[in-house]
Amino acid sequence: MIQYSLRCESDHRFDSWFQSADAFEKLQKSRLISCAVCGSISVEKAIMAPRVNHATSKAERPLSAAKSPAEQAMAEFRKHIEANSDYVGSDFVREARAIHDGDAPDRPIWGEARDDEAKKLIEDGVPVAPLPFLPTRKTN
Structure with a gap:
């Protein structure tokens, strides 16, 4: 088995295991390898550092280590939410209800x-969903 660091045309980086170098080449030529983040089939090997096993634990790995595909996807999702919606902080319930009732302009908020x-909003027909991250900024 061989592990390759891969990247897609959108520069998402992820690792994958292959039976051999030839197996990787065959799968790549057949366009059967896809990005773990966006699904793109334009995937190639990324520059890799040689792996040297030593006694340090995974918890001691450098902070600059590549993020997992799930972490990359979560970071992109968060970036999208923050760029395309208004953060209303603790006014979320009031603002969501006002938008639903037509008393405030219709726009995406979080x-x-x-x-x-949140359960009461859902029971009242206000479309809301939890986000898998906490806000990094607070309003005064």
């Missing part, structure tokens, strides 16, 4: 709500 408040 913010903070307690579980019971």
Whole structure:
């Protein structure tokens, strides 16, 4: 088995195992390798550093180590949400209800709500969903 660091045309980086170098070449030529983040089939080997095993644990790996495909996808998702919606902070429940009722301009928002408040919005037909990350910025 051989592990390759790969990257797609969108510069997403991920690792994958192959039975051999020939197996990788055959799969690549057949366009059967796809990006773990975006699904692109334009995938090639990335520059790799040789792997040298030593006694340090995974917890001690450098912070500059490549992110996993899931971490890359989450970072892109967060970036999209922050760029394309308004952060309303603790006013989320009030603002979501106002938008739903037509009392505020229709726009994508995100913010903070307690579980019971979010459940009440859903029961009232207000379309909301939890985000898998916490805000990095706070409003005063």
